[in-house]
Amino acid sequence: MLLFVARRLLYLIPVLIAVSLLTFFIASLLPGDLAYVILGDQATPENVAALRKDMGLDQPVWIRYFGWLGNILQGDFGRSFRTGQTVLQAVTERLPVSFELMILAEITGLVIGVPLAIVCAARSGSAFDRFMTGSAFAMLSVPAFLSAILLIYLFAVELRWLPATGYVPFTEDPAANLRFMVLPALTLALAEWPGIMRVLRSDMIATLQEDYIALAKAKGLKASRILFVHALKPSSLTLVTITGINIGRLIGGAVIVETIFALPGLGRLLVGAIYTRDLIILQGVVLLVAAGFVIMNFIVDLLYAVLDPRIRHGHA
Amino acid sequence: MKAAIRSSALARIFLVAGFGVAFSAMPANAQKAGGSITFGLELDIPGFDVLKVGVFDTSAGTAAAALFDTLTYLDDKGVVQPKLALSWTPSEDFKTWTFKLRPGVKFHDGTPFNAKAFKENFDRQKDPANKCRCAFYIAFVNSVEATDELTVVYNLKDPSVNLPAIVSFPSGNNSVQSPTAWKTKGDDYNRNPVGTGPYILKSWAAGDRMVLEKNPDYWNKGRPYLDRIVLKPLPDAQSRFASLQSGEADIIWDDEFDADNIMKAQKDPKLAVHTYVGSGAQVYAFNTKVAPFDDVRVRQALVMALDRKKMSQAITNGLAKPATNPYGEGSWVKCKDDGALPEDLEKAKALIKDYGKPVDFKMLVTATPRGRNVGQVLQQFWKRAGANMEIEQVDQATIPPRAFMRQFQLTPWRIIDLADPDVQMYANFRTGSPVALANYSNPELDNLLERARTTADVNKRIEDYCAVSRIINKEAIWFWTFQNTYYALSSAKLKGLPKMYSGVIDVSNTWLE
Numbered sequence: 001m002l003l004f005v006a007r008r009l010l011y012l013i014p015v016l017i018a019v020s021l022l023t024f025f026i027a028s029l030l031p032g033d034l035a036y037v038i039l040g041d042q043a044t045p046e047n048v049a050a051l052r053k054d055m056g057l058d059q060p061v062w063i064r065y066f067g068w069l070g071n072i073l074q075g076d077f078g079r080s081f082r083t084g085q086t087v088l089q090a091v092t093e094r095l096p097v098s099f100e101l102m103i104l105a106e107i108t109g110l111v112i113g114v115p116l117a118i119v120c121a122a123r124s125g126s127a128f129d130r131f132m133t134g135s136a137f138a139m140l141s142v143p144a145f146l147s148a149i150l151l152i153y154l155f156a157v158e159l160r161w162l163p164a165t166g167y168v169p170f171t172e173d174p175a176a177n178l179r180f181m182v183l184p185a186l187t188l189a190l191a192e193w194p195g196i197m198r199v200l201r202s203d204m205i206a207t208l209q210e211d212y213i214a215l216a217k218a219k220g221l222k223a224s225r226i227l228f229v230h231a232l233k234p235s236s237l238t239l240v241t242i243t244g245i246n247i248g249r250l251i252g253g254a255v256i257v258e259t260i261f262a263l264p265g266l267g268r269l270l271v272g273a274i275y276t277r278d279l280i281i282l283q284g285v286v287l288l289v290a291a292g293f294v295i296m297n298f299i300v301d302l303l304y305a306v307l308d309p310r311i312r313h314g315h316a
Numbered sequence: 317m318k319a320a321i322r323s324s325a326l327a328r329i330f331l332v333a334g335f336g337v338a339f340s341a342m343p344a345n346a347q348k349a350g351g352s353i354t355f356g357l358e359l360d361i362p363g364f365d366v367l368k369v370g371v372f373d374t375s376a377g378t379a380a381a382a383l384f385d386t387l388t389y390l391d392d393k394g395v396v397q398p399k400l401a402l403s404w405t406p407s408e409d410f411k412t413w414t415f416k417l418r419p420g421v422k423f424h425d426g427t428p429f430n431a432k433a434f435k436e437n438f439d440r441q442k443d444p445a446n447k448c449r450c451a452f453y454i455a456f457v458n459s460v461e462a463t464d465e466l467t468v469v470y471n472l473k474d475p476s477v478n479l480p481a482i483v484s485f486p487s488g489n490n491s492v493q494s495p496t497a498w499k500t501k502g503d504d505y506n507r508n509p510v511g512t513g514p515y516i517l518k519s520w521a522a523g524d525r526m527v528l529e530k531n532p533d534y535w536n537k538g539r540p541y542l543d544r545i546v547l548k549p550l551p552d553a554q555s556r557f558a559s560l561q562s563g564e565a566d567i568i569w570d571d572e573f574d575a576d577n578i579m580k581a582q583k584d585p586k587l588a589v590h591t592y593v594g595s596g597a598q599v600y601a602f603n604t605k606v607a608p609f610d611d612v613r614v615r616q617a618l619v620m621a622l623d624r625k626k627m628s629q630a631i632t633n634g635l636a637k638p639a640t641n642p643y644g645e646g647s648w649v650k651c652k653d654d655g656a657l658p659e660d661l662e663k664a665k666a667l668i669k670d671y672g673k674p675v676d677f678k679m680l681v682t683a684t685p686r687g688r689n690v691g692q693v694l695q696q697f698w699k700r701a702g703a704n705m706e707i708e709q710v711d712q713a714t715i716p717p718r719a720f721m722r723q724f725q726l727t728p729w730r731i732i733d734l735a736d737p738d739v740q741m742y743a744n745f746r747t748g749s750p751v752a753l754a755n756y757s758n759p760e761l762d763n764l765l766e767r768a769r770t771t772a773d774v775n776k777r778i779e780d781y782c783a784v785s786r787i788i789n790k791e792a793i794w795f796w797t798f799q800n801t802y803y804a805l806s807s808a809k810l811k812g813l814p815k816m817y818s819g820v821i822d823v824s825n826t827w828l829e
Contacts, residue, residue: 030711033713033714033717036713036716036717037713038370038449039370039449044750045720047447048717050447051447080362081368082362082363082368082369083362083363083368083369083506083507084363084365084368084503084506084507085507085522090522093521093522093523094522094523148555149554149555149558152554152555152558153558156558156559156562156564157558157561157562160562160563163559163562163564164555164558164559164561164562164564165356165548165550165555165556165558165559165564165565166525166548166559166564167524167525169521259551259552260552260554260555261555262524262548262549262550262551262552262555262556262559264521264522264523264524265523268360268523268551269523271551272359272360272523276362277713
């Protein structure tokens, strides 16, 4: 097991280097000159030249890349030229918001998706199964910005049950925090549960064909016990994978959802950095998020090994 | 309730009649103290240290108007009134202005406000070593001297007859900040600003709520009325409006591209629409040194081919107000004859025919849905007149460098709402100025611009600026599409919002009914 973990960890290094390269070069491909952005519409060419020199923008791009990477290896991700905040400060301020949002969205997605999948698998082919599979497909096609606005109009403007926008830190007032989080988490979950349900349903249908399930039935075990205890765990391998991958998708979704619901999370930080050409924040945040995603997938790999001994022992 | 319905109906009448009036500034009922409001801003505020942020955008402007004071302010008639300065006098040639400061004012951290503190603010922005982006806007000032405890003297490079109005705008340059605070807080000052204003910064979570509390020691006794102002960035237009409808926000920033919601608010008796048409305009500059725009007939044809009303309908549901000169309704420059070319498609066709060669050109367009939309509408107008415009989509940030290097045929630009037309008109049209984008030179125009900036008599200045407009319109070196119009939507209970000069929504003297 230790060897397995060590080998997986080694794989992370080239992946992270590739991520850093992509992040940096995509950011430097963005049109517009950072010096002009900082100095504004009224900059003189001399000022621009001086600032470019100051910031090292006159250097070739690969020299700037290694300079950036070198600083990062020493823990210095740089500082926003607009707010003077360091990347790490900005990320640590915003991360809890996005993290909570993602966890809540994922839990909500699982809470909706898993029971539905089990019921559909147990009665596959029934009218309920066909209806749920159809609605899952329909929900999958509704973009987050649409469901967000619809939810706001229903729950905030018409019914006045929940706030439309805003945020209170969990540490300050947990109840209020959750009230603000319901609609954003639900918006993300609405796009999550269909995938969860469809994957788990089809895996479960396959598991339910296995001989040991037939044996369990023959022994006279209760149907619910068979479904939840005997069939769920072996069917959840693909579910674990997509839950892991979903974290990446949720980061993408958070960009939209945090903007609409005005949550001060990482997604908003990214959007703001793009609009204001805050490349240092942009590069730093994208790199950290990508690294988080890669590590998440690494954890998923480990979970796989826990769930399925064949992988752990290299037989898969 | 009745009053709310009435004010909303009034809003509609004013809009229909075409008056940009902040109607809530009409003779008010009794002002009530106490209460708290939440303001939905458009953007995250990056901070207040002018060396870091360079300029304040409209979101920062709203906070700055509450946290800081300026020397003067403009009342709703556009007349300069005292704030941190009590009085001011120009020298004969308008190159020196002396301001007498208000005694006994303290910054929120206890530092006394005096001429020395004011000078430190100015020097910090002006110092070339600080490389402040803000320095551009004070380039016309040579120095500020503190001649005694409560007297500051502005020494100007060029005469300015309107300096007291120019320094009224709560910009990064004019907002007076505590020197002790920025010296002791260093990098942290940006997010912990200290001023003399009616509100004190209580807390500020990044990207989220900024809480401002009433300054109990404010020099203007009895002000402000509200105990607390909460500023929240709500970047999405739909959910921002939903927050206003559901009562989470009491007032929100808006613009004419959100026309549907503005019209909805006009019909809602619980909401009020505040609007102000400022000076300046959305403008476009031809590069007159390159074909086909080296020929005045082509330029005139393109301007005549415009149909601004249709364009306003297409992009803002008819809210955007056509502009025929660079000054606008909010400016004190009012022209009987601004020399605007007629909107006449047939004449435009004839001029292009007369030119004889095919008219093909590229126009810079910002790569945003709004930019593309505007570009496509213009493309259609010009196609009907027989000219082929190709849209060149570029990032917003690449337009200034392209414009300064004159790497364009036709570019969008903007004249912002300032208290005096001089700074921008002189920069945009004086021969040889880096921002004189049209590359056009005309001694008559130069003379008028020089004279208008040094004349004290307002009527003579108006005459000169109208003559300037006539030359520009006739030569069609720039053209104007729409006036700068600003919007705020609020609960009908919020009263006392002043005119939104320069687009700043100043809630620091509002109250709840």
